[in-house]
Amino acid sequence: MQILFYLFAAVSILSALFVVAAKNPVNSVIALIVCFLSIAGHYILLNAQFLAVVHIIVYTGAIMVLFLFVIMLLNLNKSTEPQKSMATRIAAVIAGGLFLLTLLGAIKDGIGIANPDVYDGSVGLVKSVGTSLFTEYLLPFEVSSVLFLSAMIGAVMLGKKDKGQPDGGEISGVA
Amino acid sequence: MNDIVTAIRTVPLEHYVMLSFVLFSIGMAGAMFRRNTIIVLMCLELMFNSVNLLLTAFSAHYGDPGGQVFVFFIMLVAAAEVTVGLAIVVMMKRNVDSVDINQLNRMRG
Numbered sequence: 001m002q003i004l005f006y007l008f009a010a011v012s013i014l015s016a017l018f019v020v021a022a023k024n025p026v027n028s029v030i031a032l033i034v035c036f037l038s039i040a041g042h043y044i045l046l047n048a049q050f051l052a053v054v055h056i057i058v059y060t061g062a063i064m065v066l067f068l069f070v071i072m073l074l075n076l077n078k079s080t081e082p083q084k085s086m087a088t089r090i091a092a093v094i095a096g097g098l099f100l101l102t103l104l105g106a107i108k109d110g111i112g113i114a115n116p117d118v119y120d121g122s123v124g125l126v127k128s129v130g131t132s133l134f135t136e137y138l139l140p141f142e143v144s145s146v147l148f149l150s151a152m153i154g155a156v157m158l159g160k161k162d163k164g165q166p167d168g169g170e171i172s173g174v175a
Numbered sequence: 176m177n178d179i180v181t182a183i184r185t186v187p188l189e190h191y192v193m194l195s196f197v198l199f200s201i202g203m204a205g206a207m208f209r210r211n212t213i214i215v216l217m218c219l220e221l222m223f224n225s226v227n228l229l230l231t232a233f234s235a236h237y238g239d240p241g242g243q244v245f246v247f248f249i250m251l252v253a254a255a256e257v258t259v260g261l262a263i264v265v266m267m268k269r270n271v272d273s274v275d276i277n278q279l280n281r282m283r284g
Binding site for chain 1: 185186188189190191192193194196197198199200201202203204205207208209211213214216217218220221224227228231232234235238239240241243244246247248250251252253254255256257258259261262263264265266268274
């Protein structure tokens with residue numbers, strides 16, 4: 001079981017690095033899908049079955065397809081992107097590394113919370129998550145549907161062409 | 176069910192915390208590293224997922240389904256964010272014919 005955890009951890013870290021390093025955006029998307037699948041493996045190891053399935057459906061099934069669709073639509077599937085200057089890239093790597101060092105330093109002596117030893121194998125099953133979702137967290141659940149509606153309207157508003165400009169060119173005042 | 180509980184217990188919580196930190200740092204560095212707006216959005220997704228993993232690990236170890244419900248809500252918010260973000264990318268491509276994030280400096284004071 002432990003060996004599976006380290007295997008999934010290595011796969012997710014390597015594919016996450018590849019997402020950042022890949023020149024072609026399509027390769028980045030594929031690497032991110034691999035990363036998400038390995039994270040779904042972590043969920044299964046934690047016995048969070050509901051989340052594992054939702055994660056695969058929502059992320060790999062919907063969000064990454066959306067990313068791939070936009071990349072294909074905008075014809076970006078080639079590495080013509082201008083790179084940031086070397087100084088900026090080195091600064092980004094150093095900043096990320098220092099941030100990681102700070103976080104790891106904070107948990108150097110353990111995470112500081114006593115483990116209560118109340119393991120419950122059924123906590124990630126659909127029944128337990130669903131009961132919690134529809135009793136304790138019912139209001140946030142309903143409010144999130146309003147969030148989705150506004151996101152949908154926002155995406156349509158942003159995506160539609162201006163009426164006065166049939167070429168779909170600049171929106172007045174922006175450019 | 177007892178096998179599963181033993182299996183969850185074999186990996187210490189600290190290792191999940193470390194893995195989550197590494198993924199979050201990679202996402203953060205990547206968001207600063209790249210100029211392609213779509214890659215920056217993907218790095219944001221990476222950071223969301225590291226937080227999700229951490230919440231799930233704590234939830235499983237502490238036997239509280241609340242953490243997993245929060246992961247569910249984070250997934251909902253991430254889906255909405257990606258929808259609007261990609262719409263903005265499409266509009267940006269239409270307006271300035273580029274997805275370079277350095278083009279988005281018109282609101283600079």
